[in-house]
Amino acid sequence: MRRIRYDHPGGPLFLEDAPVPEPAPGELLVRCEAVGVTLPVVRKVTEAAEPVALGGEIAGEVVAVGEGADRFRPGDRVTGLCFGHGYADYAPLLEHMASPVPDGASAVDAVALVRSGLVAYGALEAARPAAGEAALITAAASGVGHLAVQLARLRGASRVVGTVSDPGKADFVRSLGADEVVLYSDTGWGEGVDYALDAVGADLLGPVVAALAPGGRLVAYSSGGGTIQAYDLLAGAKSVTGFQIARISREQPGLYEEWRKELWALFAQGSLRPAVHAQYPLAQAGKAHHAITIRANLGKVVLVP
Structure with missing residues (x-):
């Protein structure tokens, strides 16, 4: 082979x-x-x-x-x-x-949907979203991010902000349901969001925390590292949660399987488009x-x- x-x-x-x-x-x-x-x-x-x-x-x-x-x-x-x-x-x-x-799905559908979708779904669960809240999704055009944008909208987000590295990605991210698309290099983007799902880390963590409204929640699932200043959290009573899908699959296999079935159901309905x-x-x-x-x-x- x-x-x-x-x-x-x-x-x-x-x-x-x-x-x-x-x-x-x-x-x-x-x-x-x-x-x-x-x-x-x-x-x-x-x-x-x-x-x-x-x-x-x-x-x-x-x-x-x-x-x-x-x-x-x-x-x-x-x-x-x-x-x-x-x-x-x-x-x-x-x-x-x-x-x-499942029948009717291709192997390409499967690798585009399942693992990336589980990361997006789990990160969203960790953010504890409520209907009517505003969401910020970094790397919104990525394999995980483009599914997270759609899932946030499906979970009732009233406003979804997507961040991207290139303006050429804006139309794609808007087609997924994002209301606003901003560049990493922009300043003051996505202000007043209730929760953020971050796949980038590194120098982007500061702007993400700054974009959170008082009491806002950041879920970090990036492998890119980075540092957050404690004062930036204290000043607005903000919080950060780390998320790792491997831990869910290892320690909560029942939940992992429940999420997987939900992703395929949304795919079959046409509500989630990898x-x-x-x-x-x-x-x-x-x-x-x-x-x-x-x-x-x-x-x-x-x-x-």
């Missing part, structure tokens, strides 16, 4: 031949039809001290099951988060991380990473082996 690897931090990414893996106990072997490209994986290539397996969101057909795996059988279509080599024709998937892809920026063949994984690195994507970037 084909697999993507790199030899040193920063890449480049290239194809190699590798044996088809055998599923370990508790694993499924999936023939990958779609692989979602995420910012955390892109960052690993440049930031990890040593080369790591490029895992991530995969979707496809189960071709073999390991000992003890009994929820799925060969021929089933599944999606889930792969912790091994996921940029490949075949990838191992822990059965407890797998969920079914957008795919581009589909790249496996050999062009480097181009897919570059699209995210330069923040060019409108929605999800997908590899199609």
Whole structure:
């Protein structure tokens, strides 16, 4: 089979031949039809001290099951988060991380909707939104952000502000339901919002906190780091909550499954529309990473082996 690897931090990414893996106990072997490209994986290539397996969101057909795996059988279509080599024709998937892809949905739909949607849904839950409140979504054109904009509107937000890196993304974000779209470089944007979902971190945390109304809530789910001054919270009785979807999947699997079912229900109703920026063949994984690195994507970037 084909697999993507790199030899040193920063890449480049290239194809190699590798044996088809055998599923370990508790694993499924999936023939990958779609692989979602995420910012955390892109960052690993440049930031990890040593080369790591490029895992991530995969979707496809189960071709073999390991000992003890009994929820799925060969021929089933599944999606889930792969912790091994996921940029490949075949990838191992822990059965407890797998969920079914419903009839009528494609593998590309699955990687665009499920994991990114779970992050967006969970971050929104952590914000405890009430109908009629104003929301701020950073990275509003990203794989997670474009779903968060739609979900905030579905949860009754009276005003949704989306932030983007490029003015060329404004029409896309407005088409999702945002009332206002502002650039990171603007000042005084989104003032008076009741809650904010932040996927950027770093230097953007200060402006996000400043945009909160008194009593406002920030949910941070970025891997970009950053610092918030305690006084900026105290002055307006504001709060910050960190959110990590991996913790929900590990410690509250029932809730994780409930959210997943709700996402598919919204998708089936046409209320939630995952957008795919581009589909790249496996050999062009480097181009897919570059699209995210330069923040060019409108929605999800997908590899199609």
